[in-house]
Amino acid sequence: MSLRRFACSKLHRDFKPGFVPLSIGNLLLFIVSALAISACNTLTAGSRMQHPDSASVIDLPVVKPDETISLAQVIEQTDGARVVLVGETHTRYDHHLVQLEILKYLYQKSPDLALGVEWFQQPFQSHLDDYIAGKISEKEMLHLTEYFTRWKYDYRLYQPILQYARENKIPLIALNASRELTRALAEMEVDDLPPELKAQLPESYDWSDKDYEKRLHDIFELHPEYSGKFENFMRSQLTWDESMAERAAQYLQQNPDARMLIFAGSGHIMFGSGIPNRIQRRIDTDQFSILVSEDFLPVSKDIADYLVLSVEQSLPPAGLIGAFLETEGKLLKIEGFSNNSAVKDAGVKKGAVIIGVDENQVENFSDFKFAIMSKKPGDTIDLHYLDNAEAGNKERKSVSIELR
Numbered sequence: 001m002s003l004r005r006f007a008c009s010k011l012h013r014d015f016k017p018g019f020v021p022l023s024i025g026n027l028l029l030f031i032v033s034a035l036a037i038s039a040c041n042t043l044t045a046g047s048r049m050q051h052p053d054s055a056s057v058i059d060l061p062v063v064k065p066d067e068t069i070s071l072a073q074v075i076e077q078t079d080g081a082r083v084v085l086v087g088e089t090h091t092r093y094d095h096h097l098v099q100l101e102i103l104k105y106l107y108q109k110s111p112d113l114a115l116g117v118e119w120f121q122q123p124f125q126s127h128l129d130d131y132i133a134g135k136i137s138e139k140e141m142l143h144l145t146e147y148f149t150r151w152k153y154d155y156r157l158y159q160p161i162l163q164y165a166r167e168n169k170i171p172l173i174a175l176n177a178s179r180e181l182t183r184a185l186a187e188m189e190v191d192d193l194p195p196e197l198k199a200q201l202p203e204s205y206d207w208s209d210k211d212y213e214k215r216l217h218d219i220f221e222l223h224p225e226y227s228g229k230f231e232n233f234m235r236s237q238l239t240w241d242e243s244m245a246e247r248a249a250q251y252l253q254q255n256p257d258a259r260m261l262i263f264a265g266s267g268h269i270m271f272g273s274g275i276p277n278r279i280q281r282r283i284d285t286d287q288f289s290i291l292v293s294e295d296f297l298p299v300s301k302d303i304a305d306y307l308v309l310s311v312e313q314s315l316p317p318a319g320l321i322g323a324f325l326e327t328e329g330k331l332l333k334i335e336g337f338s339n340n341s342a343v344k345d346a347g348v349k350k351g352a353v354i355i356g357v358d359e360n361q362v363e364n365f366s367d368f369k370f371a372i373m374s375k376k377p378g379d380t381i382d383l384h385y386l387d388n389a390e391a392g393n394k395e396r397k398s399v400s401i402e403l404r
Contacts, residue, residue: 071098074290074306075105081288082252082259085276087266087304088292090153094313095292099263100161102290107168110259115165116248118264119151119158120174122200128172132165143366150179155373156315161263173251175264177243186228186236202242206281212273241268245278252283266291270303319375319403321383325354327365331389346399348385355396356384372403379403 078084086102088095107113120128124145131141138159142148147155165172181200184193190201207213213234220226220233248260268274269289276287289304297303322341323334334352337344356362357371358381375381384398 071101071308072105075102075109078106078288079109081286083248083262083276083279083285083287084259085262085264085269085287085289086292087269087290088263089294089296090265091157092292092294092312093157093315094310095294096157096161097313098292098308098310100164103161103164103170103261106259106261107170112255112258114171114173114251114255114258114260115161116173116175116244116251116260116262118176118244118268119153120145120147120172121150121176121178122174122243122247123178125174128174131162132169132172134166138163138166139367139370142370143364145174146366148366148369154315154318155369156318171251171258173247173260175244175247175262177240181243182236182240185239186226186232188232190235200243202239202246204246204281205238205242206278207238209273209277211271215267241274242278244268245275246282248275249279249282252279252285266294266297270297271300317377319372319377319379319381321372321381321401322404323348325365325368328389330363332362332365332368333389340404342401342404343383346383346401348383348399349387351388353386353389353391354383355386355393356382358382375403377404 084102084106086099088099103115127136127141127144130136131138136144142155162172164170178197178200181193181197184197190198193201216234216237217230220230226233244262244264248262252258252260262269262275264275269276270291272287272289276289279285279287290306290308291297291304293307293309297307320338321343322338323343324336324338326333326335332354334343334348334350334354336350354362354368357368360367360371362368362371362384372381380400380402382398383401384396386393386395387397
């Protein structure tokens with residue numbers, strides 16, 4: 001199944017009238033074969049700067065709202081694909097709701113399904129295995145994978161997906177390269193890597209995709225604060241994509257009857273030149289790609305197999321104590337305060353060591369994040385702490401804090 005199937009003619013040939021809502025609240029989903037929203041935005045912006053070429057305008061994709069199909073109907077078309085890739089904008093809650101629905105639907109159709117995700121790094125795979133097997137708790141998994149210091153995005157965005165995978169024993173595959181490797185490659189040549197990082201390098205690279213290179217160069221130009229050369233930046237990003245593709249291909253080769261659903265940032269999936277083509281280079285298998293609408297996506301018929309237009313939704317605000325925290329050895333210290341800091345107003349001083357929240361013992365940053373993750377502004381917690389790192393446990397203090 002080709003990744004290059006977008007065409008305006010497909011809309012009129014294959015799409016059936018009617019809109020079928022999905023069971024994810026009031027999320028509106030339209031499956032289209034074009035980036036209509038981005039197209040309109042691009043034309044509006046472009047008209048202020050330059051006259052668009054008439055030939056390119058006449059070929060712009062157009063959406064006919066009464067001839068859309070449901071996400072379920074689109075997923076039916078993935079039956080021949082061993083690999084289904086679904087892009088995301090990491091902070092968009094509605095994107096993850098779409099991913100969850102696709103996961104549920106595919107698992108019901110294909111129980112021998114694995115979920116490959118960008119959110120975890122490969123060296124921590126054993127902890128994901130233990131989490132899915134029920135050997136460790138969610139809290140332990142987040143701590144052992146160093147989620148809160150490596151991926152960092154609000155875990156509530158991903159929690160329903162990971163809990164569904166655990167409930168149904170769906171293998172969870174860490175696709176991402178280690179942060180140590182990608183950071184090192186952004187600063188030094190491959191030959192200068194220490195042996196432990198060289199061992200993590202993908203076995204092969206493809207540098208030939210010039211469109212991919214150009215997109216990375218455009219991103220590089222948007223970050224003047226980056227001190228390295230573009231070659232280093234590209235090598236780091238390419239390692240990221242090659243590593244994810246290699247890990248996915250390895251799993252498919254080791255499990256010939258399995259299918260894989262991949263969740264990753266849209267930039268790793270669009271045009272097939274991040275993860276998809278690099279999987280294909282390693283294992284010849286049919287793939288199917290779905291992106292969820294976002295303003296930054298370029299207008300192109302080749303961007304993916306389908307695009308889901310979704311209404312943006314956000315998580316409810318998280319409750320915050322208003323402090324900058326730093327791990328020092330095995331201690332979690334308050335290094336400073338934000339504006340309107342609840343913990344500062346409660347009398348806690350800089351340098352204090354947090355040791356507990358309510359009935360939960362806090363030994364590290366992950367413990368603290370997990371303890372307040374479900375709290376919202378206005379909720380009250382009992383914060384247990386020591387005035388400084390030298391204080392003994394007998395000097396334990398507690399204060400009630402209303403989160404903001």
